[in-house]
Amino acid sequence: MQLDEAKDKFIQAWGSLGSNWGINRTMAQVHALLLISAESLSAEDIMAALNISRGNANMNLRALIDWGLVKKEYRAGERREYFFAEKDIWQVAQQVIVERRKRELKPVLKVLEDVRNVEGDPEQADIKAFVHTVEHLGQIVGMADRFLEFAVSSEKSWFMETILRTVNSRVQTP
Amino acid sequence: MQLDEAKDKFIQAWGSLGSNWGINRTMAQVHALLLISAESLSAEDIMAALNISRGNANMNLRALIDWGLVKKEYRAGERREYFFAEKDIWQVAQQVIVERRKRELKPVLKVLEDVRNVEGDPEQADIKAFVHTVEHLGQIVGMADRFLEFAVSSEKSWFMETILRTVNSRVQTP
DNA sequence: TTGTACTTTCAATCATTTTTGAAAAATAGA
DNA sequence: TCTATTTTTCAAAAATGATTGAAAGTACAA
Numbered sequence: 001m002q003l004d005e006a007k008d009k010f011i012q013a014w015g016s017l018g019s020n021w022g023i024n025r026t027m028a029q030v031h032a033l034l035l036i037s038a039e040s041l042s043a044e045d046i047m048a049a050l051n052i053s054r055g056n057a058n059m060n061l062r063a064l065i066d067w068g069l070v071k072k073e074y075r076a077g078e079r080r081e082y083f084f085a086e087k088d089i090w091q092v093a094q095q096v097i098v099e100r101r102k103r104e105l106k107p108v109l110k111v112l113e114d115v116r117n118v119e120g121d122p123e124q125a126d127i128k129a130f131v132h133t134v135e136h137l138g139q140i141v142g143m144a145d146r147f148l149e150f151a152v153s154s155e156k157s158w159f160m161e162t163i164l165r166t167v168n169s170r171v172q173t174p
Numbered sequence: 175m176q177l178d179e180a181k182d183k184f185i186q187a188w189g190s191l192g193s194n195w196g197i198n199r200t201m202a203q204v205h206a207l208l209l210i211s212a213e214s215l216s217a218e219d220i221m222a223a224l225n226i227s228r229g230n231a232n233m234n235l236r237a238l239i240d241w242g243l244v245k246k247e248y249r250a251g252e253r254r255e256y257f258f259a260e261k262d263i264w265q266v267a268q269q270v271i272v273e274r275r276k277r278e279l280k281p282v283l284k285v286l287e288d289v290r291n292v293e294g295d296p297e298q299a300d301i302k303a304f305v306h307t308v309e310h311l312g313q314i315v316g317m318a319d320r321f322l323e324f325a326v327s328s329e330k331s332w333f334m335e336t337i338l339r340t341v342n343s344r345v346q347t348p
Numbered sequence: 349t350t351g352t353a354c355t356t357t358c359a360a361t362c363a364t365t366t367t368t369g370a371a372a373a374a375t376a377g378a
Numbered sequence: 379t380c381t382a383t384t385t386t387t388c389a390a391a392a393a394t395g396a397t398t399g400a401a402a403g404t405a406c407a408a
Contacts, residue, residue, distance in 0.1 A: 003301055006289045010308065013285040020278050022194045024366075038303035043385080053368045058386065079376065080384060087303075089310040104194050111187040115180045127177055129212035129261075134184065136263040143334055150341040160317055166340060167324040198396075217355080227398045232356065253353060253406075 007036055011050070026052060027060040031069055034085035035092075040073045042080050068095045090156035097148050105145050112138040181210055185224070200226060201234040205243055208259035209266075214247045216254050242269045264330035271322050279319050286312040 001009075011032040018028025029050055034041060041049070047057050061083055064070035069092060073082045086092055116134050120127050151159060175183075185206040192202025203224055208215060215223070221231050235257055238244035243266060247256045260266055290308050294301050325333060 001289065001292055003292050003294060003304065006292045007304060009285060010289050010304075013282055013289075017278060017282050020196045022196045026366080035307050036304045038299040054385085055369065055387080056367050059367090062386090079382095087307065089307070089314050093314055104191060108187055108191050111183060115175065115184050115187075118175055118177050118180045120177060125212040130177065130181060130184075130210045133209045133261065133263070139334075140263050140267055143337060146341050147337055160313075162340060163317060163321055166336060167320050200396075228355085229357075229399065230397050233397085236356090255355080 007033075010036060024060065024063070026050070026056060027063050030057070030060045031064055031085060034064075034070060034083060035087065037084070040082035040084035042082050044080075046083070067099050094152050097152050101145065101148055101152075105141065105148070109138070109141060109145060112141065181207075184210060198234065198237070200224070200230060201237050204231070204234045205238055205259060208238075208244060208257060209261065211258070214256035214258035216256050218254075220257070241273050268326050271326050275319065275322055275326075279315065279322070283312070283315060283319060286315065 011029050014032035014035075015025045015029040018031075019025040030046055033046060033049055043054065043057050043061065046052070046061070047054060050057075061070060064085075065072070068086075070083050070085050073084055075082060086095070112134055116131065116138070118127060118130060122128065122131065154162075185203050188206035188209075189199045189203040192205075193199040204220060207220060207223055217228065217231050217235065220226070220235070221228060224231075235244060238259075239246070242260075244257050244259050247258055249256060260269070286308055290305065290312070292301060292304060296302065296305065328336075
C-alpha cells in the first residue's frame with residue numbers, strides 16, 4: 001500500500017472510531033493526521049489535508065489542545081502557528097482516560113450515590129429492584145474507575161506487563 | 175428522595191452517559207427503565223414512562239434485544255409482549271464489552287494491521303512516523319482488547335478480586 | 349373466513365450537531 | 379502609530395441522527 005493511501009485509511013478509521021465513542025469525527029481525524037505527521041502542521045495544512053473549513057479546523061484544534069492531546073509550536077521568523085500531537089501513545093491513552101473519567105465517569109458515580117438513598121420501605125418490590133440495580137452498578141462502575149485511575153498513574157511498560165501477566169495467568173475462572 | 179424522582183434522575187443520567195459513549199440516548203433510557211423495574215413492561219408502559227412514540231419504543235427495544243440486554247416475555251392469556259432487562263450488572267457489562275469489541279475494536283485492529291505494511295524506504299521521515307504511530311497504537315489497542323476478552327471470560331467476583339488486588343498493590347510505578 | 353389486538357416498518361418530519369465562511373479581533377512588525 | 383497577516387468567533391446553513399405516526403403486517407380467536 002502507498003503511504004498516502006495508508007494515511008487516508010488510518011485517518012478515516014480513527015474518525016469513525018471516534019464518532020462511535022462520542023468524539024467528534026473531525027476532531028478524531030485532525031488528531032489522527034497530526035499523530036502520523038513527521039512535522040508539525042499549520043491550520044492551512046490541516047484544512048487542505050482534510051478538506052475542512054478554517055473555522056472547523058480552528059475549533060477542533062482548540063478542543064484537542066483542551067484535551068491535552070495537541071500542542072502549538074512557533075517557528076523562528078514565521079508568524080503562523082504550527083500544531084503537533086503528543087506521539088507517545090501511552091501518554092495519549094492516559095490523557096484520554098483522565099478527561100473522560102473527569103467528564104463522564106465522575107458525574108455518573110455522583111448520581112448513583114445521590115440516588116441510592118431513596119425514601120420508603122426497602123422491602124417494597126419496586127424500591128428493592130431500584131436499590132439493587134443502583135448498588136450493583138455503583139460497584140462495577142466504581143471498580144472500572146479505580147482501574148482507570150491505576151492505569152493513569154502507572155508507567156507504561158510496568159502496567160502492560162502487569163496486565164498481560166494477569167490476563168495470561170487465566171486459571172480459567174475457578 | 176422519592177422513588178419516582180430517583181428513578182427519573184437515574185434514567186436521565188444513564189441516557190446522557192449513553193449518548194456520550196455513542197449509544198442512542200433513548201436506547202439507554204429504555205434500558206435504564208427496564209433495569210430498575212421490578213416487573214417486565216409492555217411497549218405501552220415504556221411509551222408512557224418515557225414519553226416516546228410507538229415506533230421509537232419498538233425500534234430501541236429491538237436494538238436492545240440485538241445487543242442481548244433485553245428479552246421478551248409472554249404472559250399467560252395475554253397477547254402483548256412484555257420486556258425485561260438482564261438484571262445482573264456484571265452480565266450486562268460483559269454483554270456490552272462483547273458487542274463493542276466485535277463492532278468497533280476488531281475493525282480498528284484490522285485497519286491497523288492492514289495499514290502497517292506501507293511501501294517505501296522505512297528510513298524516510300514520513301514513513302517512519304507513520305509506522306511508528308501505527309505500531310504503538312496496535313500494541314496498546316491490542317492489550318486493551320486482550321484485557322477485555324479476559325474480563326468477558328471471567329467470573330465476576332474472581333475478576334473483581336484480581337483487579338482490585340492488582341490496583342491496590344500499587345508499588346508506585348517502579 | 350373475519351375482526352381484533354397487537355407489532356413492525358418506513359417515509360416524512362423534527363431536533364441536534366457539525367460545518368461554513370465572513371467579519372471581528374488579535375498580533376507582530378515597520 | 380498603521381498595515382498586513384493570522385486567529386477567533388458565531389450566526390446561518392448543511393448534514394446527520396432521532397422520532398413520529400400512520401399504514402402494513404401478523405397472529406390468534408371466534
